[in-house]
Amino acid sequence: MPVITCIEDLKRLYRRRVPRMFYDYAESGSWTEQTFRDNSADFAEIRLRQKIAVDLSRRTTAATMLGQEVTMPVALAPVGLTGMQSADGEIKAARAAERFGVPFTLSTMSICSIEDVAAHTTRPFWFQIYTLNDDAFNQRIIDRAKAAGCSALVITVDLQILGQRHKDLKNGLSAPPKLTIPTMLNLATKWAWGLEMLQTRRRFFGNIVGHVEGVSDPASLSAWTAEKFDPALNWDKIRKLMDMWGGKVILKGILDPADAEKAVAAGADAIVVSNHGGRQLDGALSSIRVLPHVVAAVGDRTEVWMDGGVRSGQDVLKAVGLGARGVMIGRAFVYGLGAMGEAGVTRALELIQRELDTTMALCGETRLADVGRHNLLLKKGFLDGYE
DSSP, X not given: OOOOOSHHHHHHHHHHHSOHHHHHHHSOOSTTOHHHHHHHHHHHTOEEOOOOSOOOTTOOOOEEETTEEESSSEEEOOOTTHHHHSTTHHHHHHHHHHHHTOOBEEOTTOSSOHHHHHHTOSSOOEEEEEOBSOHHHHHHHHHHHHHTTOOEEEEEOSOSSOOOOHHHHHHTOOSSOOOOHHHHHHHTTOHHHHHHHHTOSOOSOTTTTTTSTTOOSHHHHHHHHHHHBOTTOOHHXXXXXXXXXXXXXXXXXXXXXXXXXXXXXXXXXXXEEOOGGGTSSTTOOOHHHHHHHHHHHHTTSSEEEEESSXXXXXXXXXXXXXXXXXXXXXXXXXXXXXHHTXXXXXXXXXXXXXXXXXXXXXXXXXXXXXXXXXXXXXXTTTTTOOO
């Protein structure tokens, strides 16, 4: 096993191990992938201020997210098809997050069901729901999440219409994979992944198949989802979902300060500045560029987090320096999961925490609460946006 020193090392192993359609599903954006690339590239534009002769003996990365004590302010984002990256992937990721002391978010489009994950964990996790136009389904899946003890609902608000992802279309993305000749040739080179998959019964979308009348296979699932995403979404419908839940709510997919204001007015306990990992509106600004504008708009009236492009502990510190109370990671933990299973997710979290701790120290900080703009060096115009 090669020495793993950074998230990029996990990514290289992940690419070698996982079938192309699932690697491409995670490692791609919509259209030209400009926003997907900018999410990471814009972090690299931010420099750090080094400080010396500071007592660093009692530093900590501990924080809180939604009142929950966490080892570091990093939550595992909802990622669809995680159980295709590694057999029973959602269970593995949830267990790794629980042991490490950070939140895990289960996607509606997971392979392992809500009940599967609850049966294999001991602490509450978060559940993510889309803004679908089927109130009966929404109520049923929310009730299932409540029964499983989920402690917060993450509502994805930027998926009324699906952004086109060229690679998914060209690869014929499905769960389980359709056995076309190109797919079979690729699977033949991923024998370790295949052997794992043969040992699990979880190969379909566990929260949907068997819970929706008429949905029993990939074809019927595709038809159902195409009908259920709600192009008529508005704030009244978002509030209706929040009322169905009745607990803590995180709204994910905010890219505009005015929308952030509306989210606060709706009663969101936290909002996530996010462009869906560059998978929706190609050409949108990176999350890290939008973040300080959203923070300025809402102040401390709600917790502001961000996702998109976070690949290191330095990225976490930069986001906190620009006002985030925390971040969500998707691809970074998926790389670890696909590369090494549950141990890979743990390794990804360890790498990020170690980088965060070291960077805090070299910036002369001992607590994340003290990290701010004074720790960063920004090029002129970096936060100006576009007219």
